Amino acid sequence: MENKKWSEDSQEIRKRALIMNWQEFSVMGEKDKTVFLNNIETDNPFHVLFSQQFDRRSLDLLCQVAEKARMIHKDRVEGRKFLKSLLFGTYALNFFHQPSTRTFLSFQTAQEVLGMGIRDIRDPSTSSEAKGETLEDSIRTFSSYFDLIIMRHENEQAAELGAWVLNKSDRRIPIINAGSGKDQHPTQALTDVYTLYKSFDGKIDGRTIVMVGDLARGRTVRSLSYLMKNYRGMKLIFVSPLHLRVSDDIRSFFDRHQISYREADNLREVIPVADAIYMTRVQDEWDQKDQGEPIPGQVKIHQPINPKYKFKKEYLDLMKENAVLMHPLPKRDEIDEEVGYSSDKRVVFWRQERNGMWMRVALIATIFQKENEILNWQ
Ligand code: CP
Numbered sequence: 001m002e003n004k005k006w007s008e009d010s011q012e013i014r015k016r017a018l019i020m021n022w023q024e025f026s027v028m029g030e031k032d033k034t035v036f037l038n039n040i041e042t043d044n045p046f047h048v049l050f051s052q053q054f055d056r057r058s059l060d061l062l063c064q065v066a067e068k069a070r071m072i073h074k075d076r077v078e079g080r081k082f083l084k085s086l087l088f089g090t091y092a093l094n095f096f097h098q099p100s101t102r103t104f105l106s107f108q109t110a111q112e113v114l115g116m117g118i119r120d121i122r123d124p125s126t127s128s129e130a131k132g133e134t135l136e137d138s139i140r141t142f143s144s145y146f147d148l149i150i151m152r153h154e155n156e157q158a159a160e161l162g163a164w165v166l167n168k169s170d171r172r173i174p175i176i177n178a179g180s181g182k183d184q185h186p187t188q189a190l191t192d193v194y195t196l197y198k199s200f201d202g203k204i205d206g207r208t209i210v211m212v213g214d215l216a217r218g219r220t221v222r223s224l225s226y227l228m229k230n231y232r233g234m235k236l237i238f239v240s241p242l243h244l245r246v247s248d249d250i251r252s253f254f255d256r257h258q259i260s261y262r263e264a265d266n267l268r269e270v271i272p273v274a275d276a277i278y279m280t281r282v283q284d285e286w287d288q289k290d291q292g293e294p295i296p297g298q299v300k301i302h303q304p305i306n307p308k309y310k311f312k313k314e315y316l317d318l319m320k321e322n323a324v325l326m327h328p329l330p331k332r333d334e335i336d337e338e339v340g341y342s343s344d345k346r347v348v349f350w351r352q353e354r355n356g357m358w359m360r361v362a363l364i365a366t367i368f369q370k371e372n373e374i375l376n377w378q
Pocket of ligand 1: 099
C-alpha cells in the first residue's frame, strides 16, 4: 500500500492543533481533527475516535489485513507464533466505563492474538477517579504503563479529550474509542463493513442497507452511516418509530455527500429490496424517565418492541437469496428468538461478532504499522 503524502496545509493544521487548548480543539471540524489524529506518515488513523477518519483506502486495507490475519491464525503453530511476535512486549489497557461483552472481549482477544500484555479497568470505583482524579490525569497515568488505551465511556467527548491530552504529552500512545455515549462506535462500524465485505466478496458498492430500530441513540448506526460515504451508489432505508428517527446531523451528512436515503414505517415492506438488514436494540438505558436504577440481582423490565419494527421468523422468506441479517448485538426482542437459532446462512450476526475480533486485530496491527508484515506473510 502506498502512503499518502501530507500536504503543507495538513502540516500547518497539525502544528496549530498541538498548541490549542481543549476548548479550541474540541470545536474544530472533523476534517481538521483527523489531521491531528491520523498517522502523519501512513495517513491511517493513529487515535481512532470517529468513523469520518476512514477513507476507502484505509477501509479496504483493514479488511485485507483482517482476512490475512485470520488465515495466518489457522496455522496453529507458526502462524500463531508469528502473530504473537508482532506486538510482543507491548501493553494494552481496556478502560471500560460502561458495560460491554463483545467489544471488551474481542479487543482483549485481539490483543492476545498479537502478543500484547493486557490489563483492564471496568469498575471506576476501583480507580483513583473515585478520589476525584480528573479524566485527563487518569489518562496521562495510563500512558505511563501502557502502549495502547481502549476506552468506552458515557461521555461523548471522553476519548477525544484523551487523544488531545496524549498528543501533548511525551507519551503519545494511541487511544481507540470503543463506544462514546450516544455518539459513535467506530470499531463496531468497521466490524459491520468487514461483515459486508465478507458477505459480498468485497463488493459493497451499490448495496441497499435497511437500518432498523433506535436510529436516534444507536451509536453503531451513526458510525456505520458515516462510513457509507466511502462506497459508491449506496441506498439506505431507515425504519424506526417516529421518536427514534435518524438525527438531523446524519441526514445533512447524507445530503452533503449525496448518499441516497429514505425512511419507511414498516420493516416487512422493505425486506425484499434489502441486501443487508441491520437491526438494532431500543437503547432505553438513555431514557430520562426510566424505571430508576435496577435493584441488584433483579432483571430490569423492558418495554416490548412494537411489532412493526421486529424481524419475525417468516421474514426470512422475504429476504433476497444473498441478503444478510445483521445486528451489532446485544439484542432483545427485536428479532424473533428462533431466528438466532436458525441455520440460515443469511443470519450473520454471530459471525459478525467474530469478524469484530479480526477487525480489531487488523486495526491494532495497522496502528502499530504491522500491516505489511501481515500482508506479506508467506
Ligand atoms: N456491539 C457492542 O458494542 O456490544 P457490547 O456492548 O457487548 O460491547
